[in-house]
Amino acid sequence: MGRAPCCDKASVKKGPWSPEEDAKLKAYIEQHGTGGNWIALPQKIGLKRCGKSCRLRWLNYLRPNIKHGGFSEEEDTIICNLYISIGSRWSVIAAQLPGRTDNDIKNYWNTKLKKKLLGKPKQSNTNNGISPSSTTNEDPKEGLSNSALERIQLHMQLQGLHNPLSFYTHPQLWPKLHPMQEKKFQSLLPLNNQNPNHLQATQPPKEADFFHTNSVSLPYEIPSSGELASGVHQVSNFVQVDEFLNDKAEGFMSQPEQVPEFDCFKEVGGSSKDSCMWWAAQNDHDMRSASSSNSWDSSSVLQSELMFQDFELGYNL
DNA sequence: AATCAGTCCAACCGCCCTGGT
């Protein structure tokens, strides 16, 4: 079975667009608009292209005011913050960057920015053995999504830490949760660990407990137990954290009173930009000077509805 | 000069969502 194709694949042209095809498509849309039907559009103008292909070509290349390449540091900041907050929702991220397309941002992230931010695998201890490349394999179905892993890594770096686990040993660095989220987060903790004020374990975890609880195996190098200080915030099931990060956990959305300020936008547009400019130190990975502010407000995911509104504005040209 | 590996990015694929009937 399977869904019927949107067009006759045998009779449509694939591959790179020719200047003539571009000109045809652009001229027609500028004059008549899309007519609300991409599927029928190529037949109208005599293009042997799939309607979806036309739509993609228009949105990603022919649309007016499209920018290609040359991402600024401010754009990097926005992309990074939004990726941490909402994950790989490229269309939403693109809506915050005028002239940028989701495809462009996605490509930029996958080919450049991710490497720039997470760094390449190193033998040194500058990133404590965490290897971005290692997050792309090793049976991801048993653990966190790659996206969630990257976001955790990025957030750790945003905290300006060499040792990712030290994040969990410094409660002052933990992200500020919205009361509703904190309540939900508490429900993910072991019963003996539900102190709403401290989010601290009552005893040090065993080695690698944090990453291996519930047989979830993470592709991280786990430090020795000696590196784990007491007070580690232990979560019983990391998959639940993945859901938490990915906004899958119930009870967070669609309640207007839960919509807080969107910190990352304040930082980008406001004066406290310092906390986002941490990659300026990318060459030496010296994050010690980075802001200690809790720039990652997990509740920012609650802003997705607002961002979708922006997205609509951005694409309803 | 030839070959290989890595990078980049335009374009495609296929699933999910939504609106119309």
Place this chain on the structure above:
DNA sequence: TACCAGGGCGGTTGGACTGAT
């Protein structure tokens, strides 16, 4: 309410390009 077509989106692919050997 169920079904269907089209739109939207994220993930992936393939080919061109570049740099290293």
